Amino acid sequence: MSRELRVDWPECRARGLCHELLPEIVQLDPWGYPLVTGEVTEDLLADARAAVRACPRLALRIVGS
Template sequence: MEIILDRPRCEGHGLCEEVAPQLMHLDDEGELVLDVVHVNEDQLDAAKQAARVCPVAALRLA
């Protein structure tokens, strides 16, 4: 599974970072950085939660 970020849509709310800090973080400019793109089984729940909490639907799994 892969996390896909729609960068233009991301507004830097940081909710995804709160639920999945092991997968992503906001940089100093407030831009989301994916630390992991290809998610393994252990990371799948966190990735799903991150996509679910995004208020602008900038994250999805494929």
Template sequence: MPRLLPGEGRVSAAAAEGGDSVLRVDWPQCRARGLCAELLPERILLDEWGYPVVLGPVPDDERALAREAVTACPRRALRLVRS
């Protein structure tokens, strides 16, 4: 399972490689509820504490699902941004 490392707080290393859109997590806001991973399991895994780990850039065909995950986050801790 991927682990969140220091320096990866805003976006995972895989997301920095390319793509038009990436998911970003606002760590102080996130409370590890896991709804984002349920809605977008192709892009988000949960670490051992339940916090999201973004697996990479969001491809065009998953962008609508990513927007749903952003909207559904109860703490508004997930954002979809252009890279």
């Protein structure tokens, strides 16, 4: 089962909440935009869902099975 976190770049405003909630796979570039560096594993799924819900611009989603 492979899941990944996707960023809707036109919507993202570099608030950094996704990094705060999911630092295991979300790093920030020098301007504060998220860089997803890994898959959403089963043990990270709850945190990934929280990051998706917390995004103020609804710029995150989880894709995959």
